[in-house]
Amino acid sequence: MAYVAVTxxxxxxxxxxxxLKEYRSEGELALEISVIRDRMSLLVDRIMSEAGxxxxxxxxxxxxxxxxxxxxxxxxxRAYRSTLPRNYTSRTVFGSDMHVRRRISxxxxxxxxxxxxxxxxxxxxxxxxxxxxxxxxxxxxAWREQVKQERREELDNTPDGxxxxxxxxxxxxxxxxxxxxxxxxxxxxPCDVTMEKLPxxxxxxxxxxxxxxADTGYISGLAYGDIRGFGMAHPTVGELRxxxxxxxxxxxxxxxxxxxxGEVCVTEVESLVSAKPGGDGIGIGxxxxxxxxxxxxxxxxxxxxxxxxxxxxxxxxxxxxxxxGDCLEMNGFLSHLKLPHYVTFQSKLDSIRNKKRSxxxxxxx
Amino acid sequence: xxxxKKQFSxxxxxxxxxxxxxLAAPVMERHKVEILRAPAKTLVMIRMRETVANSDFYLGxxxxxxxxxxxxxxxxxxxxxGDDMEKALAAAVIDAVWNGNLAEKAEIAPKLQLxxxxxxxxxxxxxxxxxKTQVNFHVMEESYDNEAPQKTAQKGGGAx
Numbered sequence: 001m002a003y004v005a006v007t008x009x010x011x012x013x014x015x016x017x018x019x020l021k022e023y024r025s026e027g028e029l030a031l032e033i034s035v036i037r038d039r040m041s042l043l044v045d046r047i048m049s050e051a052g053x054x055x056x057x058x059x060x061x062x063x064x065x066x067x068x069x070x071x072x073x074x075x076x077x078r079a080y081r082s083t084l085p086r087n088y089t090s091r092t093v094f095g096s097d098m099h100v101r102r103r104i105s106x107x108x109x110x111x112x113x114x115x116x117x118x119x120x121x122x123x124x125x126x127x128x129x130x131x132x133x134x135x136x137x138x139x140x141x142a143w144r145e146q147v148k149q150e151r152r153e154e155l156d157n158t159p160d161g162x163x164x165x166x167x168x169x170x171x172x173x174x175x176x177x178x179x180x181x182x183x184x185x186x187x188x189x190p191c192d193v194t195m196e197k198l199p200x201x202x203x204x205x206x207x208x209x210x211x212x213x214a215d216t217g218y219i220s221g222l223a224y225g226d227i228r229g230f231g232m233a234h235p236t237v238g239e240l241r242x243x244x245x246x247x248x249x250x251x252x253x254x255x256x257x258x259x260x261x262g263e264v265c266v267t268e269v270e271s272l273v274s275a276k277p278g279g280d281g282i283g284i285g286x287x288x289x290x291x292x293x294x295x296x297x298x299x300x301x302x303x304x305x306x307x308x309x310x311x312x313x314x315x316x317x318x319x320x321x322x323x324x325g326d327c328l329e330m331n332g333f334l335s336h337l338k339l340p341h342y343v344t345f346q347s348k349l350d351s352i353r354n355k356k357r358s359x360x361x362x363x364x365x
Numbered sequence: 366x367x368x369x370k371k372q373f374s375x376x377x378x379x380x381x382x383x384x385x386x387x388l389a390a391p392v393m394e395r396h397k398v399e400i401l402r403a404p405a406k407t408l409v410m411i412r413m414r415e416t417v418a419n420s421d422f423y424l425g426x427x428x429x430x431x432x433x434x435x436x437x438x439x440x441x442x443x444x445x446x447g448d449d450m451e452k453a454l455a456a457a458v459i460d461a462v463w464n465g466n467l468a469e470k471a472e473i474a475p476k477l478q479l480x481x482x483x484x485x486x487x488x489x490x491x492x493x494x495x496x497k498t499q500v501n502f503h504v505m506e507e508s509y510d511n512e513a514p515q516k517t518a519q520k521g522g523g524a525x
Contacts, residue, residue: 208415
């Protein structure tokens with residue numbers, strides 16, 4: 001059977017795309033991009049993290065364009081990003097410089113700077129709040145203003161004013177005591193997996209970049225599998241912090257000076273685990289992701305450690321972990337299964353028919 | 366408003382587009398302004414330090430608007446997160462005023478000083494949003510290990 005070129009379908013495709021527009025615009029109320037950005041911020045965070053692009057307005061636009069599909073939104077952002085030049089790389093950013101909004105430790109009760117819950121769903125009742133069906137925007141606005149006013153009054157009564165939100169790392173206490181495993185410092189230039197194919201075995205920088213932009217569900221599932229029994233023992237969250245980081249670049253018109261570009265919000269985790277499989281000592285797994293996403297950052301720290309430990313667990317297999325979790329790649333590959341495979345499938349049917357005919361012929365003779 | 370370039374650029378970023386345009390407008394009227402790098406979007410890759418091996422990795426990119434100008438031969442630059450080209454252009458003009466120490470600096474500086482105060486106030490308010498979520502632990506049971514047995518403990522009802 002030869003290849004057969006087919007045509008047609010363009011009109012159906014155009015009609016399908018038009019139908020998408022109809023689906024996207026169902027109902028009577030317009031969906032403002034600013035509403036998605038401001039009130040669906042955890043979804044926006046997830047899209048930015050998986051796209052590897054911190055751009056809240058554009059992530060919200062992408063979500064509007066694709067009816068809220070995370071995989072489509074990530075695709076749109078990645079595609080747009082590829083049209084832009086990259087003229088700058090930031091100066092190195094340190095998590096210890098974070099303006100902290102949330103900071104907890106499961107390892108220590110008393111930590112310098114205290115445990116700050118910040119905005120978290122950890123302690124809410126998972127009961128549908130039917131009052132939100134009738135939520136009044138004017139009342140909400142008045143409530144927000146009242147809260148702000150009370151806070152301003154509290155600030156005015158604070159003699160030294162508020163801090164800038166910078167607090168020391170929890171694990172620095174253990175570092176100062178020399179209780180943490182020392183990992184050899186990697187001073188090489190970071191690998192950039194957006195510019196080159198992931199090298200195997202991967203350098204540490206490629207591992208962290210790949211995990212940071214991986215699909216949230218994928219790395220959460222792998223991390224769960226790892227701690228449930230396929231990998232290392234139960235980790236302890238030494239510190240989880242969420243907050244904003246200031247991004248600076250070298251100022252091009254003055255040597256040694258820096259220029260402030262803006263701020264990005266990230267979640268950073270240091271997990272405490274065994275230094276060796278089943279052994280003594282304390283090792284650290286590191287996770288850092290765009291936005292407010294505790295689970296993804298914890299999962300990243302678990303997988304980071306699993307890949308360092310190099311055990312027989314599937315989560316210690318760098319190729320398995322790192323090559324199958326990119327939102328765009330995995331959904332793209334799975335999507336291609338919907339494209340016409342007429343020729344290959346017909347060929348398979350022909351083969352089965354031929355075998356059947358041969359078998360029948362053999363029986364008759 | 367004569368601090369280092371980082372602080373200066375942070376104050377510019379905290380201003381609204383309209384604020385910066387109104388500060389830059391008189392400069393653009395009175396001086397010869399050349400656009401050296403037209404306002405455009407660019408990616409900025411974020412380089413991050415991790416804590417296990419103290420190595421750097423690329424966290425991800427962000428979008429920023431960049432511009433470079435020359436005001437009477439004095440160069441000015443701006444790179445601001447987002448896609449606000451007008452704001453980046455106005456900021457680059459103001460940066461040129463600072464680099465050239467032009468006369469308009471005296472007019473603009475007090476306004477940027479006010480913007481700086483407003484920015485600091487907002488930063489304090491932002492930090493204060495989270496202060497109340499700090500946990501105060503209360504120890505609910507005390508240990509009597511190092512003390513003489515209490516009456517209740519002798520009866521077997523004390524907390525251990």
